[in-house]
Amino acid sequence: MRINLRHFGVCLGILAMVQFPIDPNTDLQLPTYAEVDRNKFDLPIVGLNEQSFSVQRGESLGSIMGDLGISQDIIHLASKKASPFIDLRKIRRGTPFHTYTDSTHGTTSFIVYQPSIEHFVVFDLRDSVLIHEGFLPTSTVTRTGSGTIETSLYQAVKDAGFSPELATQLSEIFAWQISFFHLQPGDNFSVLFEEQLVSGQTIDLDIKGARMNHEGKEFFAFLFPSDSTSGFYDETGYALKRPFLRAPLNYKRISSQYSLRRYHPVQKRYKPHLGTDFAAAEGTPIVATASGSVTAASYTNANGNYVKIRHNDIYTTGYLHMSRIAKGIRPGVRVQQGQLIGYVGSTGLATGPHVCYRFWKNGQQVDAMKVKMPPSEPLPEKLMPQFTQVINTLKPQLVNVISTSSVAR
Helix, strand or coil: CCCCHHHHHHHHHHHHHCCCCCCCCCCCCCCCCCCCCECCCCCECCCEEEEEEECCCCCCHHHHHHHCCCCHHHHHHHHHHHCCCCCHHHCCCCCEEEEEEECCCCCEEEEEECCCCCEEEEEECCCCCEEEEEECCCEEEEEEEEEECCCCHHHHHHHCCCCHHHHHHHHHHCCCCCCHHHCCCCCEEEEEEEEEEECCEEEEEEEEEEEEEECCEEEEEEEECCCCCCEEECCCCEECCCCCCCCCCCCCEEEECCEEEEECCCCCCEEEECCEEEECCCCCEEECCCCEEEEEEEEECCCEEEEEEECCCCEEEEEEEEEEECCCCCCCCEECCCCEEEEEECCCCCCCCEEEEEEEECCEECCCCCCCCCCCCECCHHHHHHHHHHHHHHHHHHHCCCCEEEECC
16 A cells, blocks of 8 residues: 555644643653763763773883783874873873773773873773863862971971971961071961862962961061062061072972081081082972072082072072083073072082082172071052051951861852
8 A cells, every 4th residue: 555645744734733631640751861970080981990000110101002902003093193182202100090991892991191180181992092181170269277386387287287388388488587497396377378179189279378476476478469569578568588599499408507617428528518408309490599690500520510690799609419400501591580490419529419509698608598688678658558458358367367268269
């Protein structure tokens, strides 16, 4: 029997206009669809086995893929497609990566490489090679807190439940007001800061105001954000930042201080040690403590790899025993305060990784830890009313601090 399609279409139109009564008490059972479970990288995890590792010495992402049974053709294609995001040949030791294997067939469906806490790169190997990057969500939390020194500022910050970065920033802010190697048990601090978090881990930290109590004397620091004068200031409006950084690196300890008579561990005799030795791990970045012009960047048997910087007619600094001098640092080059000039090593007459920091004033070597720097400049008078408002907002929170945290955004 043949069906006349024209008549069939007319019948469908009539049926569409017919209204069938629906009992209002009847529950309509609409079709439901199961939501696909996804992990923090937004990958479907049903039917996949996850394993997490970290990059080992000598490994590349290509060699890791090869160990997973992925063909060289796929590895080459993945490397090419990933080039806008990462260089597979230069992944860092200790960096985490995650593999997702099909639980039925045992093939690798996804690889996630995580070069930082918030940044990740996904290799989708299911049908073809697809690469995309993503960023985990961040939250900014405003926190206030305090701590009391028993052994060190670092330990006090850690005991208070804060990131070690907080101790580093506090020591930098108050570097010229307080000698952190002479803190006493009972000294204390309070601080107000913003903390950026990803999956509960701190990725950034910005102090807004801080108070240090050292030997019964209070020191305050207030961040004054201004286009031309942004920085930390004391209660009177004087900048806490000085022409020189207190130290040329983030160091573990002072292994040897300035002395006119010190037993030299290599030469085995007593002689003057006209510098301060900062012990740190091999390869730790070394920065210029003040702006100036490089006068020497060379090697000697005693100094090893070293850099010397003239800052003005009065001050000159030297940095000895580097593992290597930073690229572009050579005589005549102008450097800025905080600029990378080299890396910690043990070249020359040295028994372990450190930088010997030398300081000249009017041509004479002096103790960098004791030299008195000229006072900083105060805020312009026209900005003082605005700065006073900052103090009135922050100081009560620092004096009467109770450890709290609140989501800012």
